Amino acid sequence: MIPEIGHFALIMALALALLQGVLPILGAALGNATLMSLARPVARGQFVFVAIAFACLVQGFLGNDFSVLYVAQHSNSQLPTLFRVAAVWGGHEGSLLLWTFILTIWTLAVAQFSKQLPEEMVARVIGVMGLISVGFLLFMLFTSNPFERLIPAAADGRDLTPMLQDPGLVIHPPMLYMGYVGTSVAFAFAIAALLGGKLDATWARWSRPWTTVAWVFLTLGIGLGSWWAYYELGWGGWWFWDPVENASFMPWLIITALIHSLAVTEKRGAFKNWTVFLAIVGFSLSLLGTFLVRSGVLTSVHAFAVDPARGVFILAFLGVVIGSSFVLFAWRAPKVGLGGGFDLVSRESLLLVNNVLLAVAAAAVFLGTLYPLFMDALGMGKFSVGPPYFDAVFAPIMAIAVFLMGAGPFARWKQASVAEMAKPLGAWLAASLALAVLVTFAFDHWTAPIIGGVTLGFWSLLSGLAYLFMRVRESAAAGTWAKLRTTSRSTYGMLLAHAGIGVFILGVTLVKGYETSSEVLMHLDETATVGGYTFRYLRSENVTGPNYRGVRVALEVTKDGANVTALYPEKRVYNVQTMNMTESAIDTGLFRDLYVALGEASVKDEWVVRIQIKPMVDWIWYGCLLMAFGGVLAVTDRRYRLTAQRRQPTAATELAASQPESCRG
Amino acid sequence: MVHNKLFFAFLFMLWLPLAHGGEAVPTTDDVALEKRVMAVSGELRCLVCQNQTIADSHAELAIDLRNQVREKLQQGMSEKEIVDFMVTRYGDFVLYRPLVKSTTWLLWFGPFVLLALALGFLVFNLRRRRAAMLREESSMSAAEHAQVASLLSETDKGVQS
Numbered sequence: 001m002i003p004e005i006g007h008f009a010l011i012m013a014l015a016l017a018l019l020q021g022v023l024p025i026l027g028a029a030l031g032n033a034t035l036m037s038l039a040r041p042v043a044r045g046q047f048v049f050v051a052i053a054f055a056c057l058v059q060g061f062l063g064n065d066f067s068v069l070y071v072a073q074h075s076n077s078q079l080p081t082l083f084r085v086a087a088v089w090g091g092h093e094g095s096l097l098l099w100t101f102i103l104t105i106w107t108l109a110v111a112q113f114s115k116q117l118p119e120e121m122v123a124r125v126i127g128v129m130g131l132i133s134v135g136f137l138l139f140m141l142f143t144s145n146p147f148e149r150l151i152p153a154a155a156d157g158r159d160l161t162p163m164l165q166d167p168g169l170v171i172h173p174p175m176l177y178m179g180y181v182g183t184s185v186a187f188a189f190a191i192a193a194l195l196g197g198k199l200d201a202t203w204a205r206w207s208r209p210w211t212t213v214a215w216v217f218l219t220l221g222i223g224l225g226s227w228w229a230y231y232e233l234g235w236g237g238w239w240f241w242d243p244v245e246n247a248s249f250m251p252w253l254i255i256t257a258l259i260h261s262l263a264v265t266e267k268r269g270a271f272k273n274w275t276v277f278l279a280i281v282g283f284s285l286s287l288l289g290t291f292l293v294r295s296g297v298l299t300s301v302h303a304f305a306v307d308p309a310r311g312v313f314i315l316a317f318l319g320v321v322i323g324s325s326f327v328l329f330a331w332r333a334p335k336v337g338l339g340g341g342f343d344l345v346s347r348e349s350l351l352l353v354n355n356v357l358l359a360v361a362a363a364a365v366f367l368g369t370l371y372p373l374f375m376d377a378l379g380m381g382k383f384s385v386g387p388p389y390f391d392a393v394f395a396p397i398m399a400i401a402v403f404l405m406g407a408g409p410f411a412r413w414k415q416a417s418v419a420e421m422a423k424p425l426g427a428w429l430a431a432s433l434a435l436a437v438l439v440t441f442a443f444d445h446w447t448a449p450i451i452g453g454v455t456l457g458f459w460s461l462l463s464g465l466a467y468l469f470m471r472v473r474e475s476a477a478a479g480t481w482a483k484l485r486t487t488s489r490s491t492y493g494m495l496l497a498h499a500g501i502g503v504f505i506l507g508v509t510l511v512k513g514y515e516t517s518s519e520v521l522m523h524l525d526e527t528a529t530v531g532g533y534t535f536r537y538l539r540s541e542n543v544t545g546p547n548y549r550g551v552r553v554a555l556e557v558t559k560d561g562a563n564v565t566a567l568y569p570e571k572r573v574y575n576v577q578t579m580n581m582t583e584s585a586i587d588t589g590l591f592r593d594l595y596v597a598l599g600e601a602s603v604k605d606e607w608v609v610r611i612q613i614k615p616m617v618d619w620i621w622y623g624c625l626l627m628a629f630g631g632v633l634a635v636t637d638r639r640y641r642l643t644a645q646r647r648q649p650t651a652a653t654e655l656a657a658s659q660p661e662s663c664r665g
Numbered sequence: 666m667v668h669n670k671l672f673f674a675f676l677f678m679l680w681l682p683l684a685h686g687g688e689a690v691p692t693t694d695d696v697a698l699e700k701r702v703m704a705v706s707g708e709l710r711c712l713v714c715q716n717q718t719i720a721d722s723h724a725e726l727a728i729d730l731r732n733q734v735r736e737k738l739q740q741g742m743s744e745k746e747i748v749d750f751m752v753t754r755y756g757d758f759v760l761y762r763p764l765v766k767s768t769t770w771l772l773w774f775g776p777f778v779l780l781a782l783a784l785g786f787l788v789f790n791l792r793r794r795r796a797a798m799l800r801e802e803s804s805m806s807a808a809e810h811a812q813v814a815s816l817l818s819e820t821d822k823g824v825q826s
Binding site: 235237240241242341342343344349352353356357359360361363364367368371375380381382383384385386387388389393397520521526527528529599600 | 687688690710715716717718721722723756757758759760761762763764768769771772773775776777779780783784787788791792794795798
């Protein structure tokens with residue numbers, strides 16, 4: 001009965017989504033206040049029904065209802081409760097329902113936090129999001145129904161793929177989808193601006209916080225995915241330029257460009273068309289990514305549904321969304337008004353160069369991901385594109401961007417001078433290089449790329465510090481603390497996010513440059529020494545989990561005789577899917593990880609053990625956290641909180657709110 | 666390389682009398698050969714895995730191919746000959762790094778060409794905007810200039826008060 005309720009709820013949601021998608025936009029076009037005012041309540045209604053459907057599916061998993069096909073395919077009575085909930089989005093149909101659910105949550109948020117926006121804009125934004133909902137609901141109801149019955153019911157389920165039975169699975173997809181779906185808000189704002197014919201700095205000011213929040217979630221989602229792959233897949237890698245990873249990374253690059261482009265549009269009213277274009281491309285890539293893995297075109301660790309019927313629907317949906325938005329763009333993009341003028345060397349132009357670099361980087365990733373497909377389709381040969389290509393092409397482009405990232409804040413709006421910027425920055429650049437040389441001396445070898453990478457990492461950190469020093473020096477306030485407080489949160493957010501990039505680059509460069517690995521055949525009581533650490537095979541024991549059996553090896557780790565830790569890598573066989581799974585054992589440290597995984601065993605108490613020492617690897621994810629935190633700081637800036645408080649503008653608050661940020665702000 | 670030093674440390678320690686059990690033996694005896702095997706394997710894709718080289722993978726096919734690479738190196742084939750052999754057998758797909766040939770020029774050079782074009786377009790566009798702004802400014806009449814001046818001085822007075 002409950003699955004039928006869920007199914008019905010989806011149909012109701014579709015009806016409401018259709019109303020939500022059509023009526024408010026019609027109302028905005030006709031100036032009909034009644035139709036426009038339907039947007040918020042209908043959006044809330046759609047949320048309720050999608051939530052009901054989602055709850056029904058969760059109940060199907062919790063209640064072990066194996067008469068539902070999707071539950072039977074992805075769950076099992078022995079599956080621990082936490083993973084049963086996570087299994088809701090472990091497969092194609094359920095993950096689509098999650099996507100739709102999150103879309104209704106974002107729509108609810110827009111409906112709730114948009115009191116200061118004009119009605120036509122809200123109506124259009126919610127309308128566009130309603131139309132996207134329609135697409136996903138149709139896709140589900142026609143090709144991918146999570147509530148399809150299995151008759152007769154299965155006695156027990158096929159279990160969740162063992163690789164996905166992990167706490168990381170609980171959080172990675174929801175986080176990532178919050179990011180993906182968030183790009184639809186930026187997209188909706190862009191379409192709303194095009195529909196309304198009003199594309200100005202105020203529109204950019206409204207779009208910015210929404211875009212930043214989506215970016216934060218996307219950053220966290222991708223970081224989590226990388227971290228999860230690192231400890232779950234068992235071979236110590238954390239980024240493979242896998243097609244699905246690329247599918248999430250391309251929107252991230254474009255949305256990063258969009259955040260910076262919105263800054264120019266908001267502050268100077270310039271390059272509005274480019275900003276709108278980026279918003280459309282960002283969401284298009286997001287959709288492309290969501291669907292790339294479900295079309296059967298690519299095989300990867302992530303591959304979901306492999307079904308041509310779904311592929312056709314996806315292609316049609318993508319065509320409609322991307323096609324219509326570009327047509328709208330070509331038709332309505334404003335052709336008059338240049339916005340504020342600025343010099344060839346200025347903060348605006350540097351931000352635009354940043355955009356160009358990020359967009360070209362995204363294009364390179366796009367090219368590398370889809371090239372084999374195109375070539376194969378054209379019959380021009382089957383070949384593969386992997387990490388060597390992406391590393392060789394992506395790194396140099398981003399290196400330029402990161403260098404400019406450090407210099408950018410020092411450029412004035414409208415007009416900047418390279419000589420003036422080079423004076424303070426030259427010294428900091430030299431300092432970064434010196435630090436890089438010092439750090440690499442701590443290891444036993446170096447290469448030019450390593451020095452380059454470490455220099456860029458330190459440059460990102462030091463240039464941020466230099467900027468703070470400059471702000472303190474130039475502030476009119478009395479006392480260092482007061483001077484620091486005059487700097488806005490959004491500036492701190494920027495500095496923190498850029499510092500996060502520096503931390504990230506340091507982690508990546510040092511781990512790729514200096515990780516060591518060793519494969520040894522170990523017997524009871526034997527030791528192996530790698531990177532100064534001694535690993536002793538203490539014992540092995542059989543373990544039984546809720547839905548698996550396995551062997552756990554206990555390794556004692558010492559360094560120079562002092563005890564460091566004990567590691568317990570495992571080899572498991574899951575009861576239902578009888579897949580061999582390697583559970584790696586990791587000792588996490590601030591400056592290094594010890595990573596141990598078991599290979600194959602031929603004889604009892606004899607194991608091939610792969611030991612890896614990974615210096616600075618966790619800085620990769622610390623960097624992601626810093627970036628996300630920087631974004632959060634930027635979104636909680638005073639200007640966004642003030643507008644919410646301002647119900648009745650008085651002269652005083654008007655003046656306070658309109659205080660211009662300092663020229664370099 | 667660190668690898669080298671550690672391995673010789675193993676070998677050395679094997680000869681030391683140890684109170685407990687002995688040193689675990691690395692899965693290979695000849696470290697120089699193994700380095701070459703790994704170098705070649707790093708260029709070859711594991712055909713049954715999701716995006717791994719045969720150097721990284723533990724799949725049966727990967728281990729099998731690594732053994733073949735080792736045998737061929739021991740027989741005296743060069744690294745390039747081995748890679749060519751694999752390509753003949755499995756096609757271009759087995760190369761982890763795509764070759765630079767006419768069908769992949771777009772792949773390898775495309776991004777950089779695009780970057781140059783985009784930066785060029787940006788500079789061109791910025792110069793054109795600048796020229797258009799200057800034209801607009803110079804086309805203002807003397808009366809409009811006077812109006813701007815008086816407005817600016819009013820604002821200054823307002824801020825100072």
